[in-house]
Amino acid sequence: MFRRVVLLSIFAILSYGFWISPNLKQITAGVAIFLFGMLALEEGFKAFTGGLLEKILKKTTNGLWKSMSFGVVTTTLMQSSSLVSVITISFLSAGLITLASGIGIIFGANLGTTTGAWLVAGLGLKVNISAYAMPMLVFGVILVLQKPKELKGIGYILAGLGFLFLGIHYMKEGFESFREHIDLTTYAMSGFKGLLLYTLIGIAATVIMQSSHATLVLIITALASQQITYENALALAIGSNVGTTVTAIIGSISANINGKRLAAAHLVFNVVTGLVAIALIAQLVDSVDWLSERLGIASDNYTLKLAVFHTLFNLLGIALMLPFINKLGAMITKLLPEKQHEIAEPLYLNNASLELPEMALEAVRKETLNLYQYFFGIVCHGLSFRVRDIKSYLPVEDIIKSQRKPIPVNIKEEYTNKIKGLYAEIVNFIGKANENMTQDQSNEVFELRSAGRAMLESIKSTQHLHKNLSHYINNSNPYIRAEYNQIRFRLGTILRALSDMQKDPDEHRTALATLESMKIGIIEADKKFFVDMNKLIRDKHISGVMATSLMNDHSYTNIIANKLIEIASILFKSQDTEMHEIEKSLMLDEDEMAEAVAARKRSENLDSDKGSIDCEDK
Amino acid sequence: MKISELIAKADDYIGAENRKRKSKINCLKHVLNKLRKREKKLELKFAEGRGSKEKISNELALIHAHRKKGLKLLKELKEEHKEAKINKEEKPSDESAD
Numbered sequence: 001m002f003r004r005v006v007l008l009s010i011f012a013i014l015s016y017g018f019w020i021s022p023n024l025k026q027i028t029a030g031v032a033i034f035l036f037g038m039l040a041l042e043e044g045f046k047a048f049t050g051g052l053l054e055k056i057l058k059k060t061t062n063g064l065w066k067s068m069s070f071g072v073v074t075t076t077l078m079q080s081s082s083l084v085s086v087i088t089i090s091f092l093s094a095g096l097i098t099l100a101s102g103i104g105i106i107f108g109a110n111l112g113t114t115t116g117a118w119l120v121a122g123l124g125l126k127v128n129i130s131a132y133a134m135p136m137l138v139f140g141v142i143l144v145l146q147k148p149k150e151l152k153g154i155g156y157i158l159a160g161l162g163f164l165f166l167g168i169h170y171m172k173e174g175f176e177s178f179r180e181h182i183d184l185t186t187y188a189m190s191g192f193k194g195l196l197l198y199t200l201i202g203i204a205a206t207v208i209m210q211s212s213h214a215t216l217v218l219i220i221t222a223l224a225s226q227q228i229t230y231e232n233a234l235a236l237a238i239g240s241n242v243g244t245t246v247t248a249i250i251g252s253i254s255a256n257i258n259g260k261r262l263a264a265a266h267l268v269f270n271v272v273t274g275l276v277a278i279a280l281i282a283q284l285v286d287s288v289d290w291l292s293e294r295l296g297i298a299s300d301n302y303t304l305k306l307a308v309f310h311t312l313f314n315l316l317g318i319a320l321m322l323p324f325i326n327k328l329g330a331m332i333t334k335l336l337p338e339k340q341h342e343i344a345e346p347l348y349l350n351n352a353s354l355e356l357p358e359m360a361l362e363a364v365r366k367e368t369l370n371l372y373q374y375f376f377g378i379v380c381h382g383l384s385f386r387v388r389d390i391k392s393y394l395p396v397e398d399i400i401k402s403q404r405k406p407i408p409v410n411i412k413e414e415y416t417n418k419i420k421g422l423y424a425e426i427v428n429f430i431g432k433a434n435e436n437m438t439q440d441q442s443n444e445v446f447e448l449r450s451a452g453r454a455m456l457e458s459i460k461s462t463q464h465l466h467k468n469l470s471h472y473i474n475n476s477n478p479y480i481r482a483e484y485n486q487i488r489f490r491l492g493t494i495l496r497a498l499s500d501m502q503k504d505p506d507e508h509r510t511a512l513a514t515l516e517s518m519k520i521g522i523i524e525a526d527k528k529f530f531v532d533m534n535k536l537i538r539d540k541h542i543s544g545v546m547a548t549s550l551m552n553d554h555s556y557t558n559i560i561a562n563k564l565i566e567i568a569s570i571l572f573k574s575q576d577t578e579m580h581e582i583e584k585s586l587m588l589d590e591d592e593m594a595e596a597v598a599a600r601k602r603s604e605n606l607d608s609d610k611g612s613i614d615c616e617d618k
Numbered sequence: 619m620k621i622s623e624l625i626a627k628a629d630d631y632i633g634a635e636n637r638k639r640k641s642k643i644n645c646l647k648h649v650l651n652k653l654r655k656r657e658k659k660l661e662l663k664f665a666e667g668r669g670s671k672e673k674i675s676n677e678l679a680l681i682h683a684h685r686k687k688g689l690k691l692l693k694e695l696k697e698e699h700k701e702a703k704i705n706k707e708e709k710p711s712d713e714s715a716d
Contacts, residue, residue, distance in 0.1 A: 395669070493670065507648075510656040513684050517677035524672075582645045585691065586684045593680065600679030 010208065026174030027218075034167025034214050038079070040140075041160030045078055047153025061091075064325065067101040068318075071108020079116055079164070079213060081109040085248045085266065089259040089352050091359070099329045102262045106248075107269065107318050107325075110241070114311040116213045117237075120168060120220050121303035130169035136162030168217055175225035190231060195278060198232045202239015212244035216310070220303050230302040234281070237310050242274040256347050261332045268328060273317025284313055344374055344418040349429045360433035361441050367426050368448045372571060374418040375455040379560065380495060381409040382462035383488050384473060391499045396492040400485050406470035411463040419459060423452045440577075451570040458563035461556040468549045479541040483532070483550055487557050490525055494518055494564050501572045511572045512583050515565050520593060522561050529554050636702060643695050650688045657681045 017024045061067040071088075075081045085106060092102045136158050143155025189197055206215045216237060223233045245267040252263035277284060288309045289299070297304045321328065348366040353359035380387045384406045389399045430445045437445065465487070472484040497518065501511055533550060536542045542550070574580040588596065657678060664674045 493673065508652060508655065510652050510681070513653065513656070513681045514677060516680050517673065520676050520680075521673055576645075578641065578645050579649060582642065582649050582688075586649070586687050588680065588683055588687070592683060596679040596683035597676055600675055600682065604675065 023174050023177045026177065027171055028174075030167045030170030030172075030174055030221075031209065031214055031218060032167070033163050033170060034217060035209060035211060037160045037163025037165075037167055038211060038213065039160070040156045040163055041078060044153045044156030044158075044160055047149050047156065061097045061101040061105060064100060064104045064322075067097070067104030068108035068111075071105040071110075072112040073108075075109040075112025076115045079113075079119075081113040081212065081244065084109045084112070085262075087356070089248065089252055089262055089350075092258045092262050099258060099261055099265070099333065100325060102258075103265045103269075103325055103329060106262065106266045107321070110270070110273075110314050111311070111318060113212060113244075114307070114314050117216050117220060117307035117310045118304075120217050121224075121307045130166055133162045133165035133169065136165065167214075168221065171218060171221040172224065175221050175227050190229075194232060195235045195281060198235030199239040199242070199274070199278065202236035202241075203243040204239075205236070206240045206243025207246045212240040215240035215243065220306060223306060224303050230305070233302070233306050234285070234309055235278075237306060238274050238277045238313070241277075241310075241314070242270050245270045256350060257336060257338055259350065259352070261329075261336050264332050264336060265328055268332070269317060269321055272321060273313060276316060276320060277313040280316075284309060284316075287312060344371075344422040346370070346422060346425045346429075349425055354429070354433050355436070357433065357437045357441050360429070361437070361444055364426060364430060364433065364445050364448050367422070367429070368452055369571060371419065371422050371426065371452055371455060372567065374414075374422070375459065375567075376495070376498075378409070378411060378414045378418070378459055379462050379491075379564075381407050381414075382411055382459075382466040383469065383491055383495075385488070385492060385495070390492065390495050391503075396489055396496055399492065400488050404473060406473060409466070411459065411466055415456075415459050415463070419456060423456060426452055447570050451567045454563040454566045458560050458567070461559040461563070465553050465556040465560070468553050472546075472549070477542065477546070479536055480546050480550070483536070483542075484553075487553060490521075490557060491560055491564075493521075494561055498564060498568050498572075501568060506575050509572060509574065511568060511574075512587055515569050516588065516593060518561070518565050520597060522558060522565075526554075526558065636699070639695060639699050639702070643692065643699065646688060646692050646695065650685060650692065653681050653685050653688065657685070 014028060017028070060070040071084060075084050078084065088097070088102050088105045088109075091097045092099065097105075140155045140157070140159025140162055143151050144159060146152055146155065202215060202219075205218070206212050209215055219228070219233050219236045219240070222228045223230065228236070245263070248263040248266045252259040288305055291312065292299070292301075292305050292308055295308070297308065346367055347370050348363040350363070353363045377387050380390050384403055385399060386403070386407070389403070390396075427449060430449055434442055434445060469484050469487065472480050473488070475481050475484075497514055501509060501514060533542075533547060533554075537544075537547055574583055660674050660678050660681070663669055664671065664678065
């Protein structure tokens, strides 16, 4: 409702403005074209995501200086700190970078965005950039109409730059004609009051335009046509720096807690920098004068001096905050803690990553692993194991011996609270993300979706098994107790193997061989089960009811075991596609597996025979 | 080194097919190395009698078979690579004979 009112008010104010001043039309059209150019530029850079951008980001953000440099370079190239912050938030939400690296990128982006002021003040106002805008737009639009993604991307970038240049041109022209009719400098305010008021105006303008870059260009063009004073322009620049955090805050609304933390860090950094700039305004102005003199900037070239000021106070902010980057991260983490949910909520799925297919795939992978953690816990409890025991190095037999009492667990409730909703979110997210994905990426997310489905099915079988298992592991009949503990042992060893597999880093994992041996284990256990059960019935150790329960639960056990293998083969396969293909090509068919196991047994028998002959000889 | 040889070397490096094969060989070597490490770890476990002997024995049997299959594949790939190299070296001399 509030948004609608604001939007309507802006429309009303602008309409009135257009009616009373045709120059305002030109200036605002310039701002609109400039913003449209930024959107086109963002669209263009997105064409190169889903590979290159992510790879660069992954490699260049593993250290504070690296991530800061990354922020500077990418923002300079893209001329959009918003795109860089949104990508950073989505990377952080997907768990690919740490909060400290994310803060480093944001620091760098703040410095990178100051290059915009240099470009506009240095080139934009002196050169007739609209002359470059026209061919850029023509070539850009031709390329946008091409089919290949890369050409389309280049087209958007060219068209975006064209619109940016055109927007600057219109703003410049607008202010120049404006000067002839109205003199805005009559509204200039000096002193501390003026500083504060114009800082607030700068914040408001940036919040409305959602771009500090656009605000800054507007300030520079207004300053160039002497519509605002230098002093007020400095205050507006400070305001635009604070106002830009709103974009990141809006972007983090749909992000997870880490994204929110990054947006908070961004806000803290920019507000602190702004306050320091206000407090030290006199010293900063003196420093700008001194530096401008050294750089050969004329004392009356206020636009370039504004660019110097913008860079200087951002540098000052970085210098002040850099030593406290870890403390800042820790403080924000403390202020925005991770919620302990009774009901599982997605940690990695957010709208920001929906636009970047590779990010979306990573988010789905991480979220499925998050779902798996809940699933693992439910299955462990359903079998009366503690998760920490299964994840330990204690032999499974010892765990079974020590944990004879069933662990009370409401599987149905756990399933509803922790699995069903989260899985629905994953399915929903996949449905949306799949639209922009390549065939390979689609196959990958569908595979992850089927892993989630297998978890659901496995939990349903665990629920059935849990009833009898809780009853019989405490039963006075030692035979039925042993049979149910055997079921626990079978599934416990698989759970242990899965836990070990997850602990192993990807480059050391040999999942396929382990999973194949588990499959053999299931087949052998199946054969053994019927032999053992027939004997128990024959010897009247168990009743008919017990035998029926055991048979049903045996089939549930097989379902759970097979589903666990299916899940592991998807979640713990090699992340490197080529490596995974190689591993798949080494997989064995049933005959080869049987032959391999038989050959090993033969050699083991030979060894033991040899051993016994040696002993006899001795 | 002559320029023609240098170009041939660069071509050999840049050649897509060749690069693909080389990367496959490297990947396979990495997988074999992983399997060998796992095999050693399991053999130690088996010898110490930790965990289910039968299960470890089965996994060892499968890893052994995987490695055998992998080594065979590696040999084939290396031979293919060698043949492609020989064919490439023969090609310019054939052209000069024409």
